[in-house]
Amino acid sequence: MTSPKRILSTLGVYVILLAAAILTLGPFLLSVMTGLKSPAQFASEDSLALPRPFSLENFTTLLTGPGQFGSAILVTLAMTSVIVIFQLGFSVLAAYAFARIDFAGRRVLFWVYLAGLMVPNIVLVIPLYLMMVELGLRNTFWGLVLPFMFGSPYAIFLLREYFRGIPQDLVDAARIDGAGHWRTLVSIIVPLSKPILATLSLITIVSQWNSFLWPLVITTGPDWRVITVATATLQSQYNGNWTLVMAATTLALVPLVVLFLAFQKQVVRSITISGFK
Incomplete structure (x- = not known):
């Protein structure tokens, strides 16, 4: 049976890895999300808001x-x-x-x-x-x-x-x-x-x-x-x-x-x- 101390240690490792993944991948995901927004939506909404609708106008331009x-x-x-x-x-x-x-x-x-x-x-x-x-x-x-x-x-x-x-x-x-x-x-x-x-x-x-x-x-x-x-x-x-x-x-x-x-x-x-x- 796994001891509580080992479970907490493993959980702590996963929390650290998850935080590191968010810090690493966050800028890339934000870049993609912003690129799919219209300038009007980017100016009027929070930067973390999902694109509505998804627009490829920036890439086409x-x-x-x-x-x-x-x-x-x-x-x-x-x-x-x-x-x-x-x-x-x-x-x-x-x-x-x-x-x-x-x-x-x-x-x-x-x-x-x-x-x-x-x-x-x-x-x-x-x-x-x-x-x-x-x-x-x-x-x-x-x-x-x-x-x-x-x-x-x-x-x-x-x-x-x-x-x-x-x-x-x-x-x-x-x-x-x-x-x-x-x-x-x-x-x-x-x-x-x-x-x-x-x-x-x-x-x-x-x-x-x-x-x-x-x-x-x-x-x-x-x-x-x-x-x-x-x-x-x-x-x-x-x-x-x-x-x-x-x-x-x-x-x-x-x-x-x-x-x-x-x-x-x-x-x-x-x-x-x-x-x-």
Whole structure:
């Protein structure tokens, strides 16, 4: 029989978890509810009141109006896709070299490169901006993606540690069969590394989809505006129309929510692996 003390302890845990869930999900639910209201209802009723009736006018205005919010979604999707593909590809190559290729100064070079994790991203904004200006890439798509395409210290560190955990016997067997480094990477290392690759893909997608500072600095005007900058612009352009701003916030959240629902196991694994490493 369960003791009263254990029951109270379990109940207290559930109360804390419920409160945490409300605090976490509350802003998102409020965003959706506000986006489905008309400006008149939002101005006249409590902010927690349910939409009556549910209206998609704000979403229609965003996607078909002159603000080019639909274009911002496409730019963000293209930017995220390019960065994920190239960053993962170059990170795999670098991590394999650090993990499986013996060359002079390998450990020193790895730790020097890894020191980039100690540098705050904000410190790199001005040097990167000056480089992009010199290359003529300001306010271009390649100016958005180029600084993030060639791997990242975080991804290379995780991949290197994962690659080093793959049994050496498998690599030796491939070498005996005549496989070189490229064949070993493609046929042995990458297929065995699907969990960590899925993890890094999800982390990169979320971080790039939510990227704000660099797109704000490197782009001007609506041509290459990403969804975070477009949402911030709406707050100044439609200062009193919070229903439109909340509809934009909801549209920005939908792809990430769908991604989470589709890859819940990988998301949990990403938290486990990144926390452990």
